[in-house]
Amino acid sequence: MPSKNLIPKHERGYWRAVIGFITPVVIFFSIFQIYPLLKNVWLSFTNINGGFSLNSYHQVLTSQSFWQSTWITISFSLISVSIEMFIGFIFALLLNQEFKGRKALRTIFLIPWALPTAIMATGWKFLLQHSYGPIPWLLYWTHLTSAPPYFLSTPKLAFISIIMADAWKTVPFCALLLLAGLQAIPQDLYEAMQVDGAGWFFQLRKLTIPLMIPAIVVTLMFRFLQAFGVFDLIWVLTNGGPGNATMALSPFIYQQTFNWLDVRAGAATSVMMAIYILMIVIVVWTTRSYIGRRYAQ
Amino acid sequence: MRLKRFFLYVGVVIMAFYCLFPIYFLVLDSFEPTSVSYSSPPILYPVAFTISNYVGVFKDINLITYIKNSTIVSLSATAMVILIGSMAAFAVSKIKFKGSMPFMNFLLILGFFPAAIMIFPLYEMFAKFHLLNNYLSLILPYTSASIPLTVWVLATYFEQIPTALYEAARVDGMSRFQAFYKIILPLGIPAVSTVAILDFIACWNEFILALTFMTKENMRTITVGISMISGRFAYQYPWGEIIAGALLVTVPLVIIIFIAQEKIISGLTAGAIKG
Amino acid sequence: MHRLEFKDVYKRFGEKVIAVNNANFFVDEGEFVTLLGPSGCGKTTTLRLIAGLERTSEGEILINDKVVNALSPSERDVAMVFQSYALYPHMNVFQNIAIPLQIRKMAKKDIQMRVESIAQMLGITNLLDRKPRELSGGQRQRVAIGRALVREPNLFLLDEPLANLDAILRHRMRGELKALFHNVHGTTIYVTHDQEEALAMSDKIVVMNYGVIQQIGAPEEVYKRPVNKFVAVFVGNPQINIIEVGNIASLSKLISSQKMMTLEKLSHEGKVEIGIRPENITLSEKGNVKGKVFLIEPMGANLLVSVEISLNSEKIRVKLFIPNTFNISEGEEVPLSFKEEEMLFFLNERRVDIK
Numbered sequence: 001m002p003s004k005n006l007i008p009k010h011e012r013g014y015w016r017a018v019i020g021f022i023t024p025v026v027i028f029f030s031i032f033q034i035y036p037l038l039k040n041v042w043l044s045f046t047n048i049n050g051g052f053s054l055n056s057y058h059q060v061l062t063s064q065s066f067w068q069s070t071w072i073t074i075s076f077s078l079i080s081v082s083i084e085m086f087i088g089f090i091f092a093l094l095l096n097q098e099f100k101g102r103k104a105l106r107t108i109f110l111i112p113w114a115l116p117t118a119i120m121a122t123g124w125k126f127l128l129q130h131s132y133g134p135i136p137w138l139l140y141w142t143h144l145t146s147a148p149p150y151f152l153s154t155p156k157l158a159f160i161s162i163i164m165a166d167a168w169k170t171v172p173f174c175a176l177l178l179l180a181g182l183q184a185i186p187q188d189l190y191e192a193m194q195v196d197g198a199g200w201f202f203q204l205r206k207l208t209i210p211l212m213i214p215a216i217v218v219t220l221m222f223r224f225l226q227a228f229g230v231f232d233l234i235w236v237l238t239n240g241g242p243g244n245a246t247m248a249l250s251p252f253i254y255q256q257t258f259n260w261l262d263v264r265a266g267a268a269t270s271v272m273m274a275i276y277i278l279m280i281v282i283v284v285w286t287t288r289s290y291i292g293r294r295y296a297q
Numbered sequence: 298m299r300l301k302r303f304f305l306y307v308g309v310v311i312m313a314f315y316c317l318f319p320i321y322f323l324v325l326d327s328f329e330p331t332s333v334s335y336s337s338p339p340i341l342y343p344v345a346f347t348i349s350n351y352v353g354v355f356k357d358i359n360l361i362t363y364i365k366n367s368t369i370v371s372l373s374a375t376a377m378v379i380l381i382g383s384m385a386a387f388a389v390s391k392i393k394f395k396g397s398m399p400f401m402n403f404l405l406i407l408g409f410f411p412a413a414i415m416i417f418p419l420y421e422m423f424a425k426f427h428l429l430n431n432y433l434s435l436i437l438p439y440t441s442a443s444i445p446l447t448v449w450v451l452a453t454y455f456e457q458i459p460t461a462l463y464e465a466a467r468v469d470g471m472s473r474f475q476a477f478y479k480i481i482l483p484l485g486i487p488a489v490s491t492v493a494i495l496d497f498i499a500c501w502n503e504f505i506l507a508l509t510f511m512t513k514e515n516m517r518t519i520t521v522g523i524s525m526i527s528g529r530f531a532y533q534y535p536w537g538e539i540i541a542g543a544l545l546v547t548v549p550l551v552i553i554i555f556i557a558q559e560k561i562i563s564g565l566t567a568g569a570i571k572g
Numbered sequence: 573m574h575r576l577e578f579k580d581v582y583k584r585f586g587e588k589v590i591a592v593n594n595a596n597f598f599v600d601e602g603e604f605v606t607l608l609g610p611s612g613c614g615k616t617t618t619l620r621l622i623a624g625l626e627r628t629s630e631g632e633i634l635i636n637d638k639v640v641n642a643l644s645p646s647e648r649d650v651a652m653v654f655q656s657y658a659l660y661p662h663m664n665v666f667q668n669i670a671i672p673l674q675i676r677k678m679a680k681k682d683i684q685m686r687v688e689s690i691a692q693m694l695g696i697t698n699l700l701d702r703k704p705r706e707l708s709g710g711q712r713q714r715v716a717i718g719r720a721l722v723r724e725p726n727l728f729l730l731d732e733p734l735a736n737l738d739a740i741l742r743h744r745m746r747g748e749l750k751a752l753f754h755n756v757h758g759t760t761i762y763v764t765h766d767q768e769e770a771l772a773m774s775d776k777i778v779v780m781n782y783g784v785i786q787q788i789g790a791p792e793e794v795y796k797r798p799v800n801k802f803v804a805v806f807v808g809n810p811q812i813n814i815i816e817v818g819n820i821a822s823l824s825k826l827i828s829s830q831k832m833m834t835l836e837k838l839s840h841e842g843k844v845e846i847g848i849r850p851e852n853i854t855l856s857e858k859g860n861v862k863g864k865v866f867l868i869e870p871m872g873a874n875l876l877v878s879v880e881i882s883l884n885s886e887k888i889r890v891k892l893f894i895p896n897t898f899n900i901s902e903g904e905e906v907p908l909s910f911k912e913e914e915m916l917f918f919l920n921e922r923r924v925d926i927k
Contacts, residue, residue: 024380028444033442094309101309111554117502119523122523131337137338148338192660228411229410254416257417
């Protein structure tokens with residue numbers, strides 16, 4: 001990225017100009033993103049009287065709900081992202097071929113992504129209803145299940161429901177991102193492999209996938225972090241339930257803060273979540289530079 | 298050879314089906330009277346046809362109000378973030394001050410923190426300034442949240458604008474700001490329009506902040522409005538109307554997507570590949 | 573038995589574009605055949621048809637006397653060197669060269685031996701663990717060639733392999749390439765737009781233009797007895813002189829009266845042109861044509877001299893190619909001698925033999 005200096009630093013007003021251009025953005029994120037983070041830290045380390053206290057952390061870190069939330073969030077993120085990347089990759093491979101209606105299909109692919117998650121979740125709520133929703137009954141009628149499943153009222157199935165809904169929304173999006181990576185591979189590499197005698201599977205294994213690894217890793221990282229913060233979907237579809245079966249960290253923080261009115265616990269959980277995210281970002285960063293070096297073209 | 302073609306088309310059909318099957322059922326339900334919606338087991342093919350849901354949705358649900366609120370908030374936030382974001386992107390890509398890269402990375406990391414982490418402090422702050430149930434309580438945070446994506450996409454695009462044009466403008470006597478809005482910004486219109494669309498969609502779809510800060514019915518945005526139709530209805534969700542409302546909101550979005558799909562796709566993929 | 577044959581092959585793209593128009597030729601075992609022509613003449617398309625990367629619209633392609641039209645590239649057992657080299661960026665040189673053998677499930681030890689011997693033949697043994705992005709253009713080209721040579725295919729196909737190299741390297745590689753493929757007894761089909769390359773390297777040249785094969789023949793034949801004006805002009809550096817005169821009579825100083833009569837008759841049937849290569853015009857005191865020098869272009873050991881001569885009322889311009897031992901200057905009047913027996917005569921752009 002930036003390498004050549006455009007305006008010599010000694011030029012009059014250089015730093016004034018830079019500050020002028022950057023300040024609005026800095027003001028905004030300071031107030032609306034940095035301040036909240038700092039305030040949460042402050043809240044989590046104080047008690048009602050204003051003194052230093054680790055009570056909130058003690059409370060949160062010993063509560064079963066917190067660790068359950070953590071576990072739910074991690075497993076949701078891992079499972080969703082794996083499914084979405086895998087199916088998305090297959091879709092991307094198909095989408096990379098020439099066929100009639102390819103452009104139309106690409107457009108259709110954008111629809112699930114652009115729909116508001118909350119609204120989509122409302123729709124899924126209807127579709128998954130036990131008594132009158134199409135999906136449970138379709139499963140029953142095609143003999144895939146012995147009875148129309150109670151998706152939203154069974155803990156395990158509720159978890160599956162949110163993964164399903166998230167996958168529906170995100171698979172096409174992943175497919176489009178991966179497609180961009182696929183299209184960056186020069187065609188003549190495939191031709192060379194063909195002439196050398198390789199079948200499609202060999203080409204996939206030895207050419208497509210290795211060259212796609214940088215794109216796959218980037219998409220994976222972004223998606224994982226996105227999935228980690230999931231709120232809309234869970235809040236509307238299951239509201240964290242049944243019981244706490246789908247109470248991921250974001251809905252959990254909301255519940256603590258606005259339902260139980262335990263603001264400090266909410267703050268402590270927020271800080272924990274922020275720490276999780278920082279840890280993930282660090283892992284991502286180091287993996288990226290390793291991948292970058294090994295697979296540079 | 299032919300066999301591969303066949304499997305390809307099977308795959309294509311599966312993909313189209315995957316994207317569209319929920320929509321089919323939803324559209325179907327929106328045109329059925331509520332009694333049919335609730336029939337158990339459900340009827341999967343068109344039975345009765347009515348547009349009563351689409352009519353009723355405007356009566357029972359403040360759809361217009363919700364749409365108005367969402368539009369005001371999204372447009373304002375988008376306009377604002379384009380303004381301040383393009384300025385910052387300009388500084389990063391053309392002025393290239395020391396610390397540009399750390400700055401950009403910092404923005405990137407900020408963008409990874411979900412809204413739930415920020416929500417209480419912001420709530421407390423807005424409550425103190427009497428800004429709850431005020432458009433600003435959404436416009437301002439939305440602007441801030443859109444900064445990372447906007448600055449990244451625009452900075453990347455501005456980078457490609459030949460430096461010589463900027464230098465020529467400065468030699469001609471323009472101030473940096475003039476060079477910015479007379480030369481660089483106009484040349485950056487393609488990226489600006491792309492990221493504006495992405496920002497608008499993100500604001501439109503936002504949920505948690507809208508849920509928390511807009512509690513009055515007449516201030517609700519569309520995402521919250523449609524999803525929270527619970528308390529008012531005594532014993533039966535008017536599913537038909539809810540779905541109808543959801544679809545009505547969706548259609549303009551889909552139209553925007555059709556029109557702008559090339560931009561959207563290029564914007565998304567550029568973001569991913571650079572990121 | 574590594575032969576190739578094209579029978580009435582057509583390749584159309586859409587309705588309007590005929591990339592390959594009724595191609596008929598064969599390549600014998602061990603021959604080095606060049607497809608030569610300007611950009612867009614269909615030579616690369618023809619090569620891709622042989623490889624199976626394009627399907628024919630009409631006609632048959634036979635490899636070893638078997639019709640291969642329906643076979644995919646991987647089934648035809650041909651090796652190809654792409655113009656872009658198409659080296660796999662994520663594999664090192666060894667792996668790149670080894671791939672064809674890996675695909676054929678050769679034993680690891682055998683692969684190792686074979687790749688190393690090829691690497692030695694090409695002088696790239698020290699590069700085996702580098703990645704393509706760390707190599708120079710010339711080195712990449714050798715790797716691409718290595719990947720082709722490591723197999724023992726029916727045919728070797730080379731798509732302008734020297735095009736991306738600088739001039740010096742290009743000259744040197746010509747001989748090396750020819751020797752390489754000769755040593756492995758490979759049947760080779762080579763595509764280029766550079767007629768010098770074609771003349772230097774080939775056993776047989778197939779000259780193409782706009783998808784149509786113009787002439788097939790050994791280099792000397794294509795050079796000395798081009799079948800039409802296009803071939804005469806395209807092949808040969810410096811370019812052949814083409815003389816067109818309104819009045820045949822003005823040629824009295826250049827050709828015999830017998831030829832003049834024949835030309836006169838022919839001129840009623842269409843356009844008559846005479847071609848004579850610059851090296852066949854010399855400065856000679858016995859020369860009966862006088863010309864005025866208006867441009868001298870030094871070309872190393874030779875000079876390309878542009879001269880204007882008057883034939884009766886007509887002025888024509890020709891170029892001579894003479895050694896630089898001659899001492900002439902611009903503006904000088906010089907006597908020229910035209911080698912009549914080397915003249916080529918064209919009627920409506922097709923060459924005719926005239927006694």
